[in-house]
Each structure stands twice: as structure tokens, then as C-alpha cells.
Amino acid sequence: MIQITKAEIAMHDTTLFSLSGRRALVTGASRGIGLTLARGLGRYGAKIVLNGRHPEPLEASRAMLADEGLDVVTAPFDVTDQDAVIAGVEKIEREHGPIDILINNAGIQRRAPLDQFSRADWDALIATNLNAVFFVGQAVARHMLPRGRGKIVNICSVQSELARPGIAPYTATKGAVRNLTRGMATDWARHGLQINGLAPGYFKTEMNEKLVADQAFTQWLCQRIPAGRWGNMEELVGAAVFLSSDASSFVNGHVLMVDGGMTVSV
Template sequence: MPTPDLFSLQGRRALVTGGSRGIGLTIARGLAAHGARVILNGRSSDTLDAARAALRADGFEADAVAFDVTDQSAVSDAVSRIEREQGPIDILVNNAGLQRRAPLEDFTRADWDTLLSTNISAVFFAAQAVARHMLGRGRGKIINICSVQSELARPNIAPYTATKGAVRNLTRGMATDWAKHGLQINGLAPGYFETEMNDALVRDAAFTDWLCKRTPAARWGRVEELVGAAVFLASDASSFVNGHMLTVDGGISISL
């Protein structure tokens, strides 16, 4: 008897929010390499077009749809349009997010509201819009990008930590409500990775020295090292995994 490829994404369609660069684009590329047709989301059409062109140049099936994930109506309309014009969304990667750093006593209301809107509300809006279609089909995969800061805290990022902790528990709540309908909703939690968002920290020799000493793997993570975890959560290999947060952090969260 032939053994099915549990990690194949052939014939499946994946929407990746914040997919035009960094972790989102890397995950999209990884899903495409395993057979998925990917749809990149972001707010800048120019950046999305460049990312889509790069994926297509490498032989992958890729499309792009620009919309603001913090606008619930825009998210709902875009998801309905994708479902109607391109076909069912089988996989959602809720990756869009941002960071704001400041001493907690000086953190502004504007930055607080921006973090809540982008890191929490957008996850809810996209998951709800996509799940409404998945529920009728009795299947679907939702991957919410959490963080090592879903469990841990560091100075000057308490509001970010709050949002990522909320995403962890929102993931659990989604699984509690939707698993019985055939959906798998899980979190993927990166540790410290060399990304555009972390560029200032990467270039900070003192911070990098601290991180390498603090992390059992003794280095920054490479974004490509998130692909295997993302493919696992998007594929049939995780068919009975629900409400889980898969941490990819070189061991920083388990070692003092």
C-alpha cells in the first residue's frame, strides 16, 4: 500500500497575512514549496506585487490581495472575494503584526491602540472571516503567529507581550469552538529570529551577545527554520493537533 505524504499541501490554497516580507513571505514560500497555492496579503500593492513576482519566478503558484487586516469589513469582503473568484481558503496563516518598544510608564495610548488593533483584532477578524467558510466544508487549518513573548516578558515590550499572550489564548478559544467542526487551529511561536523587525537588536552587539549566551542553541534563529513547523501545522500531519502553541526558539523558553 502506498504511504500518503502527510506533509503534502498539493491542491490547497493558503492565505498569509503580512505575507509580503519577513516571516510571512518565508512561510508562504515554504507552503508553496510543499504544493500550496499561496495568496499574499499586505497593505502595499507594490510590495505585494514584488513578492508575488519573486515567488512566481521560482515556479510557485502565488497571488496577492491588498487589504488592511485591522479593518473588519475589508477583511470580510476580501475573504469572500477570494472564495468566490479563486476558490476555498484551506489554510490561513495569521502573521501580520508589529512591535513597539518603550518604557512602560511612557508608552503612549496611540501605540497601545495600534498594537491591539494589529496584533489581536486583526487575528480575530481574519480567522472569523475564513472560518465562516471553513465551517461549512468541515475542514481547515488556521495558524496564528504567536511569540516566545506569549509566555515570557522583557523590559520595554510589556504591551507587545500582552498582545501575544492574548493571541495564544485566542488560539485556544478558537480550537475550543471550532475543532468539533473539523478545523485545526494552532499557534506558531518564534523565538528571536533575524528579521527586519529585529534588525536593531541584531545589530546591537551587546544584545546579541546576551541572546547567544541566554539561548541553548547559542545563536539567532533563521527565518527558514520556521518553515517545517508551519508545514506541519498546515498539513494532514497535524490532523489531531488543536489549540497547541508550537515554539521554535532554540530552547530559550525552557532554560534559565
């Protein structure tokens, strides 16, 4: 009699990547990568909660995804305000149900020579790119931990590993998010949570519009990246679904680079 192991069964289990019945909170989801990931998770069956600071663009994004047949609601609150985060997460859990997946995506960029970088821009980067990851991650984990399950995906960056002139403070925040991800996994993996990072390389986003339009920069980038091109935001969805699904049940504290090979090439 042929014996089939659980591992072999899992290899043919098409539900491994299904997010059906799960609820995903995506921060910074009114546009860009956040909106793209929200749409992607929704198409794999997740119920989506869009978060952003401003209700109007958030509602417009909700309506667009709802028109596509996705199950989506909004939860506007400021991720840099810890009290607002705690109250916002409590409201989601109370009114919509348990948060099974968190995509910690909210982030900003500020560019300037390091010797001229302002304190205001430094504080803004720390507040949005680092503090918010801790605030939202902690608030969501406090509900996940008693349930013994949950997925947290922190959006890191190729700049979690590399640096480029003019964005040293941004690089500092994304390096910190990488290690915060490792710390979250170290503390919470034993309780059934998987906490990982998703690190985009150079993608065509609104944040990068000026760089995309800069022919000299694009030429340099295409020569620097083994894939030879900018990334398209939809190419992040597969990695996000993997890290949000049962397919990554034994993956913890990992930062998954989606960068066209940039971080492995000199």
C-alpha cells in the first residue's frame, strides 16, 4: 500500500494560497502599493479593510474595489497616533470581525542631501515609516495572540539593505522595519503568528513618478538591476499572498525581496 505523507498532500493542496474567509487590514491603502495589495488579497478571497488618514480618497478606493466584486470596507485613522490606532483596531474587531492579516504598508519618502535634511522631515519619516509599523502591529497582535494565529506583513524596501544618496533617513527607517520584523517574529512566533517583511525594489508608483520620468535615472536603474527594468506594482501581489496564506506557515522573520535581483548583484 502506498503511503502518502502530509507534505506530499500539501504539495497538491490548491487551497494553500487561498485567503477565503480571512480579513485583511491594509494600511496606506487609498492608492499605490497599498491599494494594489488590497485588490490582490481580495481577489484571493480575503475580506479587505482599507486604512488611510483621509476618508474621501479611501472611500473612492473602496467603491472601486467593490465595483470589482470584492468584499471591502474602510477604517480611516491616523497610523502615527497610537491612541487612534488602538481605537481603530478595536472598532474593526468589534464591527467587522477578527483581523487575520495585517499588511503594514503606510509609508512616506523625503529626499534631501543628508547635511541639509530638516528635523521636520526626519520626524515625519520616523512617525510614518517606523512608529506606525510598531503601533499597528502591536494593536493587531494583541487580538491575534489570544487566538493563536495571525499574519503580519511589514512593507520593507530594497533600502532595508542598501543606501542611495539623498535618502539616508528613509533608509534608516526601512532598516529599522526589517529588524522590527525580526523582533516581532522572535516574540510572537511561538504564539502561532507569522511576521515577515515584503521588500519592494524600484517600482512604478506615485512616490517614484519623478524618478521614472528621469531618463538618466531610469537608464542607470535598468543597467543596475539584473531584470533590466522597473517593477510593476501587480508583481508584488504573489509575494503578499504567499506571506498572508497557509503556504508560509513555517516562514517567520523573513524579508522577501521583490527587486528584480538588485540586492544580489554588484
